[in-house]
Amino acid sequence: MFEFYLRRICAEFLSAFIFDRIKKRELRKKICDKHIFVPREALDSYIPTDVLSKINASSNEDFIQTNKNISINTPPPQHKTHHGFFDFDPDSKNPKSRLNPWGYIRVKNEVHTLAFSLESLLPAIQRGVIGYNDCTDGSEEIILDFCAKHPSFLPVKYPYEIQISPPPHKSEHNKLYKYYEYVLAKIPKGEWFIKLDVDHIYDAKKLYKQFYLPQKAHDLLYLSRINFHIYKDEVFVDKLHEAKDQPLLRNKFVSFLPLMLDGCLIEEMRSKNTNYYRSELCQYHFPYIKQSRKQTLPPEGFIPLSEFKKLGFDTQKIDPKMLEESHILKLYYKFNL
Known part of the structure; x- marks a missing residue:
C-alpha cells in the first residue's frame, strides 16, 4: 500500500509541470501503473493449499456434465444454480469478493458459438448479465433458455439499434458505448466483474485460478488469448x-467512451487501476465463426498449429496441454456448426 501511494504522489508532482491533458494522463499511467506477470507454475501459490488440492482434483468436464442436468422444470435449490470450482472456497460466496465476479457478457447474432461458450465458463462464473442487441438468428432464445436454467444470470435486452459504421448515428442511444453502459448498470457498484465474449471456449479451471491474483481493490486482471481457426480438420x-x-x-x-477506429465508432473502457495482473492462457478464441466475420479459409497471418509449436512458445504463458490439436478439435465440434 505504501508503494502505491508513493507512486501516486510522484506522478501528481511530476504531472503538475505538464499542461497537455493527454500527456499528463500518459505520464501518470507510466509512473503509477505496475504490470505483473505471474508465470503458470507460480499461479497455484496464490491459492490456499486446502482449496488448491480440491480444485486440482476436479476437471472442467466434471462440472460441465453436472451442470447439464439442470432443468427449467426442476429448479435447483435456493441460491444454488450450478456447480463449479468456486464450491471449494467459502470466500467465493461473498458477493464483494474477486472470486465471485459478475460475468459481463454481450451478444449479437452468435448462435453458432453461444451455447457451448456459456456452458464452458459456468464452472468459473457464478452469476452474470448477458446483454444482447439486434439478434435475428436465435441467439435471444438461447440466452433466455440459459438464464431460465441458471437464474443467477440476467438477460438484458438493449432497446435500441446499434450503429457502428458508418456515422452519423441517429442518437447517443445508437452508439456502442451507450449499450455497454446500459449493461454495466445492471452490475452493483463496488462488486467485481469480468468482461467475457461468447466466441471463446474457456478453460474454467485456469480462468478461476486467475481470480486469486488481484490483491487490492484497485487491481485489475487481463486475460490473454490466441485466435484459432479450423480448416479441413486442421487447427490454425x-x-x-x-x-x-x-x-x-x-x-x-469504470466508464465507457466513444472511440473512432478505422472509420467505425466503437467503445473504450476506462477505469482507475494501478496494478495490472496477467497469467497463462485460459481460453480459445474463434473469431471467424461469427457471422459478421465469417471466413472459411485460414485468415492471413494464421499458420498451422503444428508449425506454431515447432517455432517454440513460452510455457509459462501457455500450458502445452492447451495446444493439443485433438483436444481443440473436440471442443470446437461442440459448437453449433
Whole structure:
C-alpha cells in the first residue's frame, strides 16, 4: 500500500509541470501503473493449499456434465444454480469478493458459438448479465433458455439499434458505448466483474485460478488469448495476444467512451487501476465463426498449429496441454456448426 501511494504522489508532482491533458494522463499511467506477470507454475501459490488440492482434483468436464442436468422444470435449490470450482472456497460466496465476479457478457447474432461458450465458463462464473442487441438468428432464445436454467444470470435486452459504421448515428442511444453502459448498470457498484465474449471456449479451471491474483481493490486482471481457426480438420493459429479487452475489475470508477477506429465508432473502457495482473492462457478464441466475420479459409497471418509449436512458445504463458490439436478439435465440434 505504501508503494502505491508513493507512486501516486510522484506522478501528481511530476504531472503538475505538464499542461497537455493527454500527456499528463500518459505520464501518470507510466509512473503509477505496475504490470505483473505471474508465470503458470507460480499461479497455484496464490491459492490456499486446502482449496488448491480440491480444485486440482476436479476437471472442467466434471462440472460441465453436472451442470447439464439442470432443468427449467426442476429448479435447483435456493441460491444454488450450478456447480463449479468456486464450491471449494467459502470466500467465493461473498458477493464483494474477486472470486465471485459478475460475468459481463454481450451478444449479437452468435448462435453458432453461444451455447457451448456459456456452458464452458459456468464452472468459473457464478452469476452474470448477458446483454444482447439486434439478434435475428436465435441467439435471444438461447440466452433466455440459459438464464431460465441458471437464474443467477440476467438477460438484458438493449432497446435500441446499434450503429457502428458508418456515422452519423441517429442518437447517443445508437452508439456502442451507450449499450455497454446500459449493461454495466445492471452490475452493483463496488462488486467485481469480468468482461467475457461468447466466441471463446474457456478453460474454467485456469480462468478461476486467475481470480486469486488481484490483491487490492484497485487491481485489475487481463486475460490473454490466441485466435484459432479450423480448416479441413486442421487447427490454425496466429499468435499469443496480451490483449486488454477482457479485464477482471471492480465496478467502481469504470466508464465507457466513444472511440473512432478505422472509420467505425466503437467503445473504450476506462477505469482507475494501478496494478495490472496477467497469467497463462485460459481460453480459445474463434473469431471467424461469427457471422459478421465469417471466413472459411485460414485468415492471413494464421499458420498451422503444428508449425506454431515447432517455432517454440513460452510455457509459462501457455500450458502445452492447451495446444493439443485433438483436444481443440473436440471442443470446437461442440459448437453449433
